[in-house]
Amino acid sequence: MQSTEVLIIGAGPTGLTLACSLAAHNVPVRVVDGAPRPAVTSRANILHARGVEVLDRLGALGSLPEQALAPLGMEMHVQGRPLTTMRFAPVDGESVQALFVSQASVESELRRRLHELGTEVEWGTRLTDLEQDDDGLTARFASGTPLRAAWAVGCDGAHSTVRGLTGIEFPGVPVVEQFLLADVHASWDRDRSTSAGWFHRDGILLAIPMRGTGEEEREDGDLWRLMADVPALSADERLNEQQIIDRFEQIIPVRSGDGGVEIRDAQWTSVFRIHRRLAADYRRGRVLLAGDAAHIHSPIGGQGMNTGIGDAENLGWKLALVAAGRADTGLLDTYTAERRPLATEVLANTTANTKILVGERAVTRMVRDHLFVPLLNLPAVQRSATRTASQLWVTYRKGPLGEARRGHGPHAGDRVQDLDCRRADGTPTRLHAELGRAWALLVPPTAADPGELIAAARGYLGEHVTVLRPQKPAGEGIVMLVRPDGHLGWQGPAAVADLTRWLTGALGRRQAPV
Structure with missing residues (x-):
């Protein structure tokens, strides 16, 4: 029987990000x-700043910045009149910004990086059963070939087979009855620098x-994603591609007032209901969930891909430590504790x-048209909305690895901004460029040789701990240990005893053999 340490089911952005993280840690x-080949159509079409940051840390950003469109925002119309342009303001103090790029392109770059790390996706491999025991689990596929693994992670979407086989509850409710979606090539005399x-x-x-x-790239720039809510279809009603296009040809002139749009063909169409669902737990024994298998919500705001990628990065370094025998399996429970509140x-x-x-009700439409939409013209509101969507604000300070104390400055669990640093040999670098597979020990430029600290950290975490000297240290004599996902693990004076106390508590075990 074939075997592996970690089996990932699902090769979307979440599964690929997790695979890259684990492969980079030599797991x-x-x-x-189960799909026969990679998707060429795209469910998501925006990678928010946090997702960009994660892919950059993993070496998977590739050519995405060059492929991305850069719309200035969304022009909102009420009663046919343009009322507000919601602009995507740069996030103050951050060097990373959102990319308007298709999910298919994101997945392509992740597969490229995974190939560099020596792993390929096994397409057309449909999971049919998972059986756990004390030593691991056995996965069975439609082909009949079993696979032995220590851990399995379900990244297989909203209709997750893994979640169903594991028995994790997935409660929720519908938010909107029905939406039509179509990616179409159309003749439309509209400015493509903004959405509408x-x-x-x-x-x-x-x-x-x-x-x-x-092959779908066209120089004339005529590809549009259309979305519209419609009354719920009957239980036995199904719309084919042409029927969806026909519906949009009826909807566009009524809702936009523009009768001059000619839809030539569709690249992808879909009919879906917007649901809100959240898994009761992200772990059941040796099986974990990530991405849409753990949580689904409205696509408005573009948070799905971003949240799934964040799940994968959070889980990746923890699972790598457990697989290497450097952490107790209890570390994996901090994954649910940190990520589920965010979801x-x-x-x-x-x-x-x-x-x-x-705006399903008249009073909601009145609030939307006369209060909510006009507020989006305010620069302060636009900055706040952009930062909220970016997920750069995410903190785990209230989690089991965090620090909920009062006071200024970074707390354990907070994301650490990208910092200008110098390596041990004096060469310049940036903090986030050193993360991904490694931990970073930030030592003030004037501090003494951190030899004992680095030896202690590597004794617990392995060789992938790097020493950096930040140009703007956190405080006089303060050392910071930054996790591979960019969040602060520990900070304090350069005392080995304090660092080892935190590592022992976080990893749930004494120092592992080097």
Whole structure:
């Protein structure tokens, strides 16, 4: 029987990010997906700043910045009149910004990076069963070939087979009855530097400029993503591609007032209901969930891919330490404790925003048209909305590895901004460029030789701990240990006893053999 350390089911952005993280930590990993080949169409079309940051740390950003469109924002129309342009303001103090790029392109770059790390996706491999025991688990596939693994992670989406086989509950409710989506090539005399949204008594219409990928790339720039809410279809009603296009040809002139749009063909169409669901737990024994397998919500705001990628990075370094025998399995429980509260907040925010924007009730539409939409013209509101969407604000200070004390400055669990630093040999670098597979020990430039600190950290964490001297240290004599996902693990005076006390508590075990 074949075996591996970690089996990942699902080769979307979440599964690929986790695979890259584990492979970079030299953890044997297999990635399987029931689809026959990679998707060429795209569910998501924006990678927010936190997602960009994660891919950059993993060496998977590649050519995405060159492929991305850069719309200035979304022009919102009420009663046919342009009322507000919601602009995507740069996040203050941050060097990383969102990219308007297709999910298919993101997955392509992640597969490229995974190939560099020596791992390929096994397509057409459909999981049918998972059986756990004290020593690991056995996975079975439609082909009949079993696989032995120490751990399995379900990254297989909203209809997760892994979640179903594991018995983890997935409660939730519908938010909007029905949405139509179509990526279409269209003749449309609209400025492609902005997206557009029209709020009408019949519902909402969104039009987002997109760039094709591979063979679908066209120089004339005519690819648009269209979204519109519609009355719920009957239980036995199914719309084919042409019927969805016909619906949009009826909706566009009514909701936008523009009768001059000619849809030539569709690249992808879909009919879906917006649900809000959250897994009761992210772990059941040796099986974990990540991404849409653990949480689903409205696509408005573009948080799904970003949140899944964040799940994967958080889980990756923890699973790597457990697989290497350097941490107790209890470290994996901090994954649920840190990531599930974030998903709860994302679900609440996207649900509230969707209900306001769709405006199913007359009073909601009045609040939307006369209060909510006009407020989006204010620069302060635009900056706040951009930062909220970016997820650069995410903190784990209230989690089991965090520090909920009062006071100024970074707390354990907070994300640490990218900092200008120097390596031990004096060469310049940036903090986030050194993370991904490694921990960083930030030592003030004037501090003494940190030899004992680095030896202690490597004794617990392995060889991938680097010493950096930040140009702007946290404080006089303060040393910081930054996790591979960019969050602060520990800080304090350069005392080995304090560092080892934190490492022992966080990893749940004494120093492992070097």
